[in-house]
Amino acid sequence: MPMPDTQVEKVFRTFIQDGHLTRFPAKRARRRILLEHIASSFEPGRRFPEKEVDVVLRAWCAGSETDHVTLRRYLIDEELLSRSDGEYWRTGGWVDLAPSV
Template sequence: MDFGYADPHAEKVLQTFIRNGHLVRFPAKRGRRRILLEHIAASFEPGRRFPEKEIDVVLRAWCDGGETDYVTLRRYLVDEDLLSREHGHYWRTGGWVA
């Protein structure tokens, strides 16, 4: 599957860790994990605040059938400053914007 990135390294990372639109596992290396997390962060519209339940629905879909869980994915997104949170709401604060 082609994810549409000009960077062949990013394409390779995404092809390795995403199957049929689902995250199969997290990369061990931080650089690869960052590429993957930036791709997933693009699932959220910049400038919009999401209640935790909405974030969880999207992240559960990413984790469906893989070895990962949505809570860990959400934590990684926050830790990498791709999502911010306050009072049960999240918003996108990083990653690529088309």
């Protein structure tokens, strides 16, 4: 069930600044909101080499207390990304199915 927009917006305002994480929430529910948002950086149905995943996650972590390896581990632990043989792919999170205008 999706979170109310006001709760999601509050989490974004609190933990994201200028497109980067400022810090990582201690509460799992807030962390999940952020992780789902970050997982949307990866196109569903596509496999990504680890180096490409790291570039995306380093950009999210620039200036943050969180490092990209920890972020990657959280994404896998929450089953938003999966990995095998050095490749990663998106396995969870929200996907916008509305056609782009």
